[in-house]
Every structure is written in structure tokens, then in C-alpha cells.
Amino acid sequence: MKFVAQRVLRAALYADDRLVSSIGRGLVVYIGVKAGDGSAQAERCAEKIAALRVFEDDAGKMNRSVRDVGGAVLFVSQFTLYGDASHGNRPSFTLAERPEAANALYEYAAERLRMQGVPVEMGVFGADMRIEQVNDGPVTIIYETP
Numbered sequence: 851m852k853f854v855a856q857r858v859l860r861a862a863l864y865a866d867d868r869l870v871s872s873i874g875r876g877l878v879v880y881i882g883v884k885a886g887d888g889s890a891q892a893e894r895c896a897e898k899i900a901a902l903r904v905f906e907d908d909a910g911k912m913n914r915s916v917r918d919v920g921g922a923v924l925f926v927s928q929f930t931l932y933g934d935a936s937h938g939n940r941p942s943f944t945l946a947e948r949p950e951a952a953n954a955l956y957e958y959a960a961e962r963l964r965m966q967g968v969p970v971e972m973g974v975f976g977a978d979m980r981i982e983q984v985n986d987g988p989v990t991i992i993y994e995t996p
Contacts, residue, residue, distance in 0.1 A: 851891040852994040853881045861983035871971035876921030882931030883952040891995040896962035926973035
């Protein structure tokens with residue numbers, strides 16, 4: 851699995867022109883599921899997201915996690931994180947997991963994140979979404995499970 855986490859002041863997600871979910875201070879996390887990923891990768895991503903120290907402490911150092919600051923996560927499935935554009939200009943998505951299995955792992959990772967004490971708002975799997983976010987910093991972290 852791979853994720854891109856962006857620190858935000860606020861974010862809102864729309865599908866079919868209606869507000870689906872929103873958060874205040876926290877992280878927008880775009881997550882992609884690679885073919886062959888399983889529960890171990892989902893659990894590792896949830897642990898990493900919950901513990902990722904990208905929020906400033908009183909000394910101005912990035913030493914606090916989303917959990918520490920009472921923030922939330924807007925969790926968005928994004929198969930295009932496994933797009934491969936190394937050959938030509940049209941990306942191939944053969945590395946991405948099939949939708950049914952990817953959705954199950956996306957939901958499992960979100961539940962594991964909630965179990966870590968992090969409030970989680972979800973995107974709509976497979977939908978065409980519009981996301982408004984006010985980045986803070988900006989701070990963007992990319993992580994892929996081994």
C-alpha cells in the first residue's frame with residue numbers, strides 16, 4: 851500500500867455535488883492498494899498514519915501526531931497512486947489491486963486507524979470526487995509499505 855498524507859487546516863469531500871465528509875485540522879490521506887496487498891499492509895499504514903509526527907509542538911518542531919493534536923483524517927481511496935507512466939504518456943494501472951479487494955482493504959485500514967484513536971472521515975470508493983483542502987505548511991509525506 852502507498853499513501854500520500856497532507857497536513858491541512860480543513861478539508862471537504864464532495865461526490866455527486868453533495869458534501870460527503872469534512873474535517874478541520876488534520877490529515878488528508880490518499881491511499882492506494884497494490885495488487886497482492888493484504889491486512890498486514892493495511893495495519894502498517896494505519897499505524898504509520900496515526901503516529902506520523904507532522905504537527906508542530908510548542909517549540910515549533912514537528913513532534914506531534916494527528917492523534918496528539920486532536921485532529922482527524924479524511925481518508926480517500928486513490929488507485930492512481932499505482933499509475934505507472936514510465937512507458938509512454940498514458941499511465942498503466944496494472945499494479946493497482948482489483949476494486950473489490952482494494953475497497954475491502956481501504957475500509958479495513960480506516961477501521962484500524964479508528965482503533966488507534968483517530969477520527970476518520972471517508973471518501974466514496976470508486977466515485978468521482980471533488981476535494982477542497984487548505985494545506986498547512988504545506989507538509990506532504992509519501993509512504994509505501996515494504
